[in-house]
Amino acid sequence: MRRQANPLNTSPTTATKPVAWRPSLAKQKGETKHAALTERIIADIDAGVLKPMDRMPTHRDLARELGLSVQTVSLSYKEAERLGYLSGEIGRGTFVKARVTDRAGRMMLDHSANEVLDLSIIRGVYLDAHETASREILRELADGDNASFMRPCRPVAGLDRHRDTARAWLRTLGVTSGVERILVTNGAAHAIFLALSCIVRSGDVVLCENLTDHGIIGLSNILGFSLKGLPTDNEGIVPDALEAACASGGVRALVLIPTLNNPTGHVTGAARRSEIAAIAARYSVFVIEDEVYRPLIEENLPSITEMLPDLGFFVTSFTKAVLTGLRVGYLVVPPAYSIRAASILRVSSWSGTYLTGEIATRWVENGTAQRLVEIQREEARARQAIAREILGDHIASSHPLSLCAWLKVPPHWTEDGLVRSLTNQNVAVTPSEPFIAGPGHGGGIRICLGGRMNHASLAKALTIVRQAFEQLPPVYDIGAIG
Secondary structure (H helix, E strand, O other), X not given: OOOOOOOOOOOHHHHOOEOOOOOOOOOOOOOOHHHHHHHHHHHHHHOOOOOOOOEOOOHHHHHHHHOOOHHHHHHXXXXXXXXXXXXXXXXXXXXXXXXXXXXXXXXXXXXXXXXXXXXXXXXXXXOHHHHHHHHHHHHHHHHOOOHHHHOOXXXXXXXXXXXXXXXXXXXXXXXXXXXXXXXXXXXXXXXXXXXXXXXXXXXXXXXXXXXXXXXXXXXXXXXXXXXXXXXXXXXXXXXXXXXXXXXOOOEEEEEEOOEOOOOOOOEOOHHHHHHHXXXXXXXOOEEEEEOOOHXXXXXXXXXXXXXXXXXXXXXXXXXXXXXXXXXXXXXXXXXXXXXXXXXXXXXXXXXXXXXXXXXXXHHHHHOHHHHHHHHHXXXXXXXXXXXHHHHHHHEEEOOOOOOEEEEOOOOOOOHHHHHHHHHXXXXXXXXXXXXXXXXXXXXXXXXEOOEOXXXXXXXXXXXHHHHHHHOOOOHXXXXXXX
């Protein structure tokens, strides 16, 4: 049985005794006893009566309390596990499982550096240079005439000057586009939402990497499309797998992160990009190219969107490469979708935020954006070097310019046991579950190297990770050994 990850802010020591839960069952006519108990378990979890990581009563104790057979309780627990509400742990019992949305929310909380060494959130580094640049631009805005960007509420796709500057920035990333195809968005996630909303309907099949950004997985729930992850290697999606999926029919779009994929850090080479574009063209499959990390790469890699002028959507932003809080994105759409994309932008947020768009524009124009990108590159290299020195062969995949690394879980550990152990030592990491979109991912945990953390704190956190990898798990995880 695969045991589930502990929520990052919950210690298992708080769940050593079974919760005092004695439900009253209201069995409907024709309903079995175990179905009624299953419904009560789910209802009480949804209502908050049973909370994440509460330890459930033993099968025997609950059966005795309710006058049921042990088999009936066991069937109910098993069904609640299958539905994702409970998690059985060998030698420890059955626990209430944090729902995916609850768990993702906790993982995305920005912890205080005094509370935890947080390697769970992927973000750009933040140094004194970023703080200084932020203060300077805010002073400049405070002292200037801001009417040109604070007064307008149109055009929806972005102010003309902002889109002109976007066009120049996109050229540095290998994308040549007229301004009529460019929309200024509130970050890359917003841009991907707009792109998918343009082309995908409920029930459509969308392909992606088998490990991908959890935002794509979330959008499949919101927009109702069927997300299918494809096998990957050290360059991303395997062309033969993409060909087979497209040949099977029904595929509407492919969403991929070809540069510094989150969470694995792989980079798709030029030849592989051409293969992917050729397959997409052959089957008329739209491609949404998420290049939020592209500014960090100095290599002159071609854009898939450029190869697919009628099928390609290009997405980038400033949040990872320039400044985490600068939530400005650029979306390039095929010519036929410029009006539709702007219409969806209008109903979803009216427009991108002109104030942050102005900051991005000025920083591109005066060279600050590029200077901060170069700082990100230098710092990413330094932090990846620290990670390689401390973790060595524990790193399954990464890249010298990536803001994260994907780690192999030692055979004597389970993912959830390892995450739980690190959490108890105030180190937050992310297991594979939020990223899983397809089979064959092999499991692992992601560590993130960005943020405000200095080199000494990073080394301390990574040393704790290495030491945990080299230790045997506690007795309650010993069943995983061998």
